Amino acid sequence: GAVVSQHPSWVICKSGxxxxxxxxxxxxxxxxxxxxxQFPKQSLMLMATSNEGSKATYxxxxxxxxxxxxxxxxxxxxxxxxxxxxEDSSFYICSASSGGQTQPQHFGDGTRLSIL
Amino acid sequence: xxxxxxxxxxxxxxxxxxxxLNCTYSDRGSQSFFWYRQYSGKSPELIMFIxxxxxxxxxxxxxxxxKASQYVSLLIRDSQPSDSATYLCAVSYSGGYQKVTFGTxxxxxxxx
Numbered sequence: 001g002a003v004v005s006q007h008p009s010w011v012i013c014k015s016g017x018x019x020x021x022x023x024x025x026x027x028x029x030x031x032x033x034x035x036x037x038q039f040p041k042q043s044l045m046l047m048a049t050s051n052e053g054s055k056a057t058y059x060x061x062x063x064x065x066x067x068x069x070x071x072x073x074x075x076x077x078x079x080x081x082x083x084x085x086x087e088d089s090s091f092y093i094c095s096a097s098s099g100g101q102t103q104p105q106h107f108g109d110g111t112r113l114s115i116l
Numbered sequence: 117x118x119x120x121x122x123x124x125x126x127x128x129x130x131x132x133x134x135x136x137l138n139c140t141y142s143d144r145g146s147q148s149f150f151w152y153r154q155y156s157g158k159s160p161e162l163i164m165f166i167x168x169x170x171x172x173x174x175x176x177x178x179x180x181x182x183k184a185s186q187y188v189s190l191l192i193r194d195s196q197p198s199d200s201a202t203y204l205c206a207v208s209y210s211g212g213y214q215k216v217t218f219g220t221x222x223x224x225x226x227x228x
Contacts, residue, residue: 002162032214043220044160044204093159101208102148102167105216110159 003027004096006108014116015086021079021111023094030096033077034105035069038091050077084115118143120207122219130227135192137203137222142186145210149181149188152204154221160204164190195226 003026011019023033035047048069050056056069066088068080077096081088091112095105119142129135137151148167152160166172166179166188178191188207192199202221209215 006159034215044218046215049215091157095160097214099214101214102165103214104148104150104162104165105206106162107152107159 001027002106004106004108006094006111008111009109010112012114012116016083019081019084019113021092023077023108025075025096028098029074031074031099032097033071034095035079036093038093086115089113089115118209118217120205120217120219122205122222124220125223126225127222128225128227129195131195131197133195135195135224137190139188139205139219140186141207143207143210144186146207148208150206150216151179151190152206154202154204197226197228200224200226
């Protein structure tokens with residue numbers, strides 16, 4: 001149980017392109033989804049928290065106009081990196097929780113984004 | 117600022133030994149504690165969670181929580197080379213928030 005599917009796994013694209021990443025909870029309802037970014041050999045960095053039907057809450061220093069998050073249903077959240085540049089290249093990972101402070105986050109497999 | 121501290125390692129243990137991973141946290145109101153395993157280049161995988169003081173066992177894994185000392189640990193018995201990974205401690209925010217704070221992780225190496 002508690003399976004989270006994330007795709008695509010890899011994206012390589014040119015600078016200036018917008019990239020959409022999908023995160024789906026397959027066997028549970030995810031009232032809250034989280035988006036993280038991880039650079040090589042560094043820890044997870046929370047970018048934003050999204051609750052179904054609400055606007056995402058972004059962490060300090062994360063540009064909300066650049067990283068568009070949509071959580072339209074209890075099983076799907078999307079992250080769109082708009083006008084991506086090489087410095088946006090990273091490992092993006094989503095996680096989902098069924099709600100409540102005691103519920104663990106279950107992670108997707110991550111998306112490795114490379115901007116040329 | 118909510119902090120979760122872990123020794124970055126690497127922690128090297130021989131195959132078959134007990135690996136002990138430790139984590140301290142600063143938010144005294146935290147209620148939920150999670151251990152994740154992350155292989156290189158992969159996303160984190162939930163191993164265990166614990167909410168109450170004491171020990172919680174699941175197979176070869178035991179989580180230990182001491183809220184008074186703000187300390188949580190993970191013991192891995194009969195360590196296997198496949199256990200070699202980075203182990204992340206995550207602590208929930210107090211006040212009902214669903215966010216957690218992740219430690220920077222401890223790299224474990226199990227030597228065959």
